[in-house]
Amino acid sequence: MNKKLVLFFILSHVCIHSDVKPRAKVGLLVMATGKYTLFLPELFASADTYFLPNHDCTYFVFTDGQVPLSDHVIRIEQKRLGWPYDTMMRFKVYYDAREQFKDFDYLFACDADMLFVDTVGDEILGERVGTQHPGFSLPHQRKDDYERNGASTACVHEAEGQYYFAGGFYGGSTQEFLRMAFICTQNIIIDLNHNIIAQWHDESHLNRYFIDYPPTVILSPSYCYPDLWDLPFDKKLLALTKNHNEFRSNP
Numbered sequence: 001m002n003k004k005l006v007l008f009f010i011l012s013h014v015c016i017h018s019d020v021k022p023r024a025k026v027g028l029l030v031m032a033t034g035k036y037t038l039f040l041p042e043l044f045a046s047a048d049t050y051f052l053p054n055h056d057c058t059y060f061v062f063t064d065g066q067v068p069l070s071d072h073v074i075r076i077e078q079k080r081l082g083w084p085y086d087t088m089m090r091f092k093v094y095y096d097a098r099e100q101f102k103d104f105d106y107l108f109a110c111d112a113d114m115l116f117v118d119t120v121g122d123e124i125l126g127e128r129v130g131t132q133h134p135g136f137s138l139p140h141q142r143k144d145d146y147e148r149n150g151a152s153t154a155c156v157h158e159a160e161g162q163y164y165f166a167g168g169f170y171g172g173s174t175q176e177f178l179r180m181a182f183i184c185t186q187n188i189i190i191d192l193n194h195n196i197i198a199q200w201h202d203e204s205h206l207n208r209y210f211i212d213y214p215p216t217v218i219l220s221p222s223y224c225y226p227d228l229w230d231l232p233f234d235k236k237l238l239a240l241t242k243n244h245n246e247f248r249s250n251p
C-alpha cells in the first residue's frame, strides 16, 4: 500500500472514531445592545486566542451598534428591548436567527461582559453543555437559586435539581442548542402571557430546561468566574464586574 493510502486509512479511522470533528464549525453567540458593545473588542480578542483555537469559530453579535470588523464576526441587527427583556429574550433572538447557523456543528452563548483568559478547548464540545454557577457550587454556598413560583414554567420543585447553572455561558450541538432555545422561548412566552417573569429571567428557564434535558457536559465555574472573586477553580472565562444599573437602564 502506498504512503498516501496508509495516511488516508489512518485519518478516516480517526475521524470515524472520534466524537469531535478535527475542525468543527462553532458559533459564539453574543447579545450586545446599547453600552454592551463596549465589551466586544476585548471579548473577541480574547476569544481569538483562547476559544477553541483548533476549530473554525464565528462570532455572531446581536446588536444595535457597531461591531469590530473581522472576517469571522457576523453582525445581526437587534434593537434594545429594555431590561429585563434584553437578557430574557435571548433564546428567542437566537432561535429566530437559526437560518444563519445551518452549517455550524456547535453553538455557544456567552454574555458580552466576559473575557477568555485561558484555553477553552475540546472539553466543552458536547450535545448539551452547562456551566455551574460560581455562586452555588461550593459546599458552604446555597445550593441553588431556582425559580420557585409554581405558576411559572421555569418552576423547579424542592425535590428536583442537582446543579444550578449560569446563564453566562452554555451551549451544545447546533441541533440541541436550537431545541433548547425553542423550548425556553415557548416557556418564556407562556409566562409573559400570564404576566410572569422568572426571577433570573433566561437563566431560570435554562435551569428548568437542564433538569428536563440534563447537560451531557457540566463545566465548572472556571467558565463563568467572577473576576473579583477568589474560588478554588482555574480561571478560564471571566465574568467582568460592571455597574449593573448603568448597563440596565432602559433606552
Ligand code: GAL
Pocket: 133, 135, 145, 166, 167, 200, 203
Ligand atoms: C448573580 C448573577 C445573576 C444571577 C444570580 C443568581 O451573581 O449576577 O445574573 O445569576 O447570581 O443568584
